[in-house]
Amino acid sequence: METKFQTLITGLQHIGIPTNDMEKTAAFYRLLGFEAVLQTVNRAADEKVTFLRMGDITLEVYENKNAAMVPGALDHIALNVTDIEKAFQMAKEEGFSMLDTQIQFLPFWEHGVKFFTVLGPNEEKVEFSQYL
Numbered sequence: 001m002e003t004k005f006q007t008l009i010t011g012l013q014h015i016g017i018p019t020n021d022m023e024k025t026a027a028f029y030r031l032l033g034f035e036a037v038l039q040t041v042n043r044a045a046d047e048k049v050t051f052l053r054m055g056d057i058t059l060e061v062y063e064n065k066n067a068a069m070v071p072g073a074l075d076h077i078a079l080n081v082t083d084i085e086k087a088f089q090m091a092k093e094e095g096f097s098m099l100d101t102q103i104q105f106l107p108f109w110e111h112g113v114k115f116f117t118v119l120g121p122n123e124e125k126v127e128f129s130q131y132l
Contacts, residue, residue, distance in 0.1 A: 008087050013080035013129050014051065014058040018067040022048050025061050034059065040108055049108070076117065076125035084114045084130040091118055091128065099125065 019025040026036060034052035042049050048063040060078070067073065081087045088103050097119035105114050115129040 004090060005087070008081045008083055008090075009128075010080045010082060011056075013078040013127075013131075014060045015074060016060045016062070016076040016078065016125075016127070018064045018073070018075050019061055020063070020065050020067045020069070022050060022061065022063040025063075026050050026052065029059060029061070038108065042106060044106075051108075076127050078115070078127035078129045081128050081130050084116070084128065087128045087130075088116050091116070 017025070029052045030036070032054070034054045034057075036050055037053045037058075038049075038051040040049050041047065042062065045062075045064065050061045052059045052061060084103055092098065098116070099119055100116040103114050103116050105112055109131055111132040113129055113131055115127050117125050117127045120126050
C-alpha cells in the first residue's frame with residue numbers, strides 16, 4: 001500500500017553519527033572503505049562535520065563533543081525528499097512529534113540543504129532533508 005509520503009521520499013539520504021573525536025571516527029570509516037566527500041563546519045552549532053560515502057551509503061559525522069558513547073547512540077536517519085515544504089506540511093497534518101517548528105537550512109553541499117526533524121515511535125530522530 002502506497003502512502004502519501006512515498007511520493008516525496010526517494011531513499012535514505014544519510015545516517016547521522018555524533019562523535020567526540022572527528023579524526024578517529026573518520027579514520028575508522030575510511031578504513032572500512034568510506035571516502036570523505038565533504039568537510040565543513042556547522043557554524044550555528046560550532047561543530048566540525050564530515051560526510052563520508054561508500055557507494056550509495058552516506059554518513060554525516062559531526063564532532064559535538066557530546067556523543068553518548070553507548071551502543072545504539074546513532075543520532076538520526078535522514079530521508080531524502082523532493083519537496084521539503086510539502087513534506088513539512090504533511091508531517092504536521094499527520095500529527096508527528098515535530099522537533100523543528102520550521103524548516104531549517106544549512107549551507108552544506110553546493111547549494112545548501114533544507115530539513116526538519118521529527119521524533120519516531122521509539123524516540124528515534126527522523127530527518128526529512130532536501131538538497132537544494
